[in-house]
Amino acid sequence: MLDTNALVNTQIFLKSSPKEKLLQENFELKETKLTPIIDNQVLIEIIYISIDAANRAWMQGRTYRSQILPGDVMGGYALGKVIESRSEKFKIGDYVEGDLGWQNYAIRDEKELIRASIRSSENLHMSVLGITGKTAYFGLDLAKLKKGETVLISAAAGAVGNVAGQIAKIYGCKVIGITSSDEKANWLINELGFDAVVNYKNNNFVKDLRKLCPEKVDVYFDNVGGPIFESVLFAMNNFGRIICCGAVSQYDQAAPESGPRGVPGLIVTKRLTLRGFIVMDFEDRKKEAEKQLMDWIEKKQIKPAEDIVIGLQNTPNALIGLLNGDNKGKRMVRINK
C-alpha cells in the first residue's frame, strides 16, 4: 500500500492578482506537506490539468465560481486518479475530475468530484471528449444549425473553436474561422477542413470578413467578445443566432472595456437571439455528447487537436501563452512525477 504520508505535494499559488496582462510573477510554486484525509475525502494524483481562458477570468471577480485571490492554490479543471480513499463512492484507482487545482495531489470531498469514464485515452478525455469538446457540442446544439447555413467561429484554433468548426462541417454548414495568425489559419483550413479563415490581426478584418461571407452570418459562435463581437454584429443576417461561449478578449486586462456598439439596437432590427451558456449546465446530457463525439472521432469526422505541455512547473506559462493565442487545439498540462 502507498505510504501517502511520505508524499510531498507541489502547489502553484496565485501570489498576486494580475493588474493587466497575466505574468509569471503572479504565481508562486511551493512544496507543501499533505494533510491526512478525513471521512468522505479522497487523495487524488493529478494526471492532466486543463488550461482554459476562463482560468484568467476567475481572477477578475466572482463568475459562476468564487474569485481566485492571492494566497489561493490556483484553480483549474483536472483529471486524476484516486490513490487513497475514505469515501464509499470512490475507490483507489478510480478516475475522477473536477476543479482539482494546479498541484500534483489534491484532497477533495467526494461531493466535489465527478467520476471520469475514460472512453478512449486520457488525453482524448481532456480534449474532444472533455469540457471543451462538450462545450462546442452543446453550444452548437443551442444554435440549431441548419444545413447550408454560414457559421462563424472566433478563437477558431482554440480548444472549443476547432471542435465547433468541425461539428458545424458535419452538419453541412459553411464554416468560417477567426484566428490570430496565418499559420493557424492554414492549419484550420488544411488540417481541420474549415472553408475559410480570417486573421483578425490583419488590418482589413471587416473587409476580409465581408469578402469571405457575402451572404452574411447565420450563426456566430463567440469565444472572444470585444471588438470582434462588435464587427460581427454588423455582419449578422436577420434572425441570426449568436452563441455566447466566452469573452477571452476581456479576460487578460484590468477591467472589461465598454461593450459593443449595436447592442441592443441591432439585436432588435436584425431579430437576433443571443444565448449564453456554460457546459456544466448540461451535466445530465454528458453521456449523449461523449457518445456522439466519440462516434465522430471514430468516423474521422472530427480530428482531435491537442497541445500538451509537460510538467506542473510549466502551468503558469501554459496559461499565459494560451491567453496570447499560442495554442493550436486543446492545451493541457501533463503532470510528470
Add this chain to the structure above:
Amino acid sequence: MLDTNALVNTQIFLKSSPKEKLLQENFELKETKLTPIIDNQVLIEIIYISIDAANRAWMQGRTYRSQILPGDVMGGYALGKVIESRSEKFKIGDYVEGDLGWQNYAIRDEKELIRASIRSSENLHMSVLGITGKTAYFGLDLAKLKKGETVLISAAAGAVGNVAGQIAKIYGCKVIGITSSDEKANWLINELGFDAVVNYKNNNFVKDLRKLCPEKVDVYFDNVGGPIFESVLFAMNNFGRIICCGAVSQYDQAAPESGPRGVPGLIVTKRLTLRGFIVMDFEDRKKEAEKQLMDWIEKKQIKPAEDIVIGLQNTPNALIGLLNGDNKGKRMVRINK
C-alpha cells in the same frame, strides 16, 4: 360620389435630418395636389397616425425599412379608410393600415396595405389592439413568463411598456417598471397595477432597483437600451431572459453610443438569453393576439392607456415630446378634417 380631384392633401416632409435631438425645424408642412390613382391603387383618408419612437430611428439609417431622408414624406404607421379604389381587394369604406405617412390622404398599392378589422373602437385598434399592444403581447410570449417571476420593464409608461406590465401581472409575475418621472411612476402603480416603479432620473437608480427587486430580475423587457440596459444586465438572475424590443435611448442623437459593458461576458456567466424581435414577424398570429388582448380588456385586466393629440400639424411635436418621455400610454394623432 366623392370628387377626389377637389381634395387638397396636406403632407409633412422631413426637411433636414436631425443632427442630434429632433426639432420642429427638421419638418416642413406643405399642401399638395393629389394625383389620380392607377390600377391596384386606393386613395385613403387617414384617421389616426401612430407616434412611435422607431419613427426617429428610421432617420438614422436603414433598419427593417429604408432610411427616411430629407425630401421624403415623413413615414408613420396609420389607420385610414378607403375613399376611392381601383383595387379588387379593397372597396370604398374599408379600413386599412400600413405605413401611410404623415399626411391627410395617402395613395397606396393594395400590396402595401393590411386590412384592419376594428374589433372595438378606432383608438383601441391603435393602442392595445394595435402594433404596440401586440408588440407587448408577442414580446412576453417570447419571454415564456412563469408565475412568480420578477419582470422588469423599461419605458414602462410608454405604449408598449404599460401593456407589457399589465400582461405580466395577468401571468402572476412581480412587475417593476422603469420610467422618467415620479408622476408617471405613481400612475403606473395606482392606475395600472404595477408592483413598483423606479424613476431612473433619480441619482440612485442602481440602488433603487436593487432595493425593489432584491431577488433580482428574471425577465427584462427592454425598450431603451443604453446605460439602463447596462445597469440591468448586472441585476439579472442566472438563466434570465432579455426581450430586446427597442433602444429609444439611442435614437434621438447623432450616432449610437458605445454599447453596454458586460456584453457578452455577463451573458455567458449568467447564461442569459437575449431575443430581438419586431411585431411584423408575427403577422400570422395577429388574430390570436387581438382576441386575447380584447378578452383581457373586457375582463378589465388590461386598462387601455391612450394619449391622443389632435391635428396633423401637431404630429412633429407629438413625436418630439414622445422622445422626451411626455406621453402616458399610446400616443397617436387624430386627423381632423
